[in-house]
Amino acid sequence: MKITRRNWMELAFWVIVTLIFLYERRYLAQKIGLGHFVECVTVRLLLIVTLAYWNLKVLIPRFFETGKYVQYFNLLLLSLGLYITLQSWYDMYLYGFVIGIERDQHFWSVAPYNIVVTAWYVGLTVALHRAIEWYVQSEELAKLYEENKVLKEQAELLSSQGSENQTAVFLKTGTKQVKVELDNITHIQGLKDYSIIYTADDRIVVRGNLKQMEQFFPEGQFLRVHKSYLVASDKIEAIDKNQVLLEQVSLPVGRSYKAHLERFINSHQE
DSSP states (O other): OOOOHHHHHHHHHHHHHHHHHHHHTGGGGGGGGGSOHHHHHHHHHHHHHHHHHHIIIIIIIIIITTTOHHHHHHHHHHHHHHHHHHHHHHHHHHHSSBOSSSSSBOHHHHHHHHHHHHHHHHHHHHHHHHHHHHHHHHHHHHHHHHHHHHHHHHHHHHHHHOSTTOOEEEEEETTEEEEEEGGGEEEEEEETTEEEEEESSOEEEEESOHHHHHHHSOTTSEEEEETTEEEEGGGOOEEETTEEEOSSOEEEOOGGGHHHHHHHHHHTOO
16 A cells, blocks of 8 residues: 555654653653553553544544534543543552552542643644644645646647647647657556556656546547556457457456447447
């Protein structure tokens, strides 16, 4: 699986909120002599990360963003109470008292402090996550704008050349505009955000997915035979089971495109 920039930013977010928690709970280091230090910190960390994840991935999308504010805040308060209760119970299980800034505390004496600190932490994770989301989305929008700009330039070139009796197009590859004779194109391969245009003796990489290539070239000149391939309809020499044969290459025929290809062949039979 390809790890995207968004994945890295999401990972960085959880690392940051973990470090914030450990810094805010740095008083725990003073309790090392009590024993069970690793278990105590690990459970507390798992509980707070679970709370933050529950709020970000479930409560906010399902309730807050849909306008169900009363349900959201009620469920958030319930989650805060459950988190504090579980954390305190685990401390009681390990030590017989609740770990806090002071050494020996009982549940109700530390509950107000824990509620405020936990609510602050949850609010901070929301703000940080929103900031990262805004940053990633702004980058994605900038990239999309550039891609649309390139496609618009190509479309303008195609329009200026005239679609009737058109024999060639100009394609932008890198910083160059390359003139390509339509009759020389045998097939086009889609690679997510890019396409490779194959001619009899060359290949040209351009920005734009296969669907955009379908819209860019004159209608009817290229036939979709697979999710990853367009073929020049006049270059098809034969069809063998699930393969379409061109002069120098054979390409797979996707199951969902087979009926469309058969209709095309039948329409061109005498």
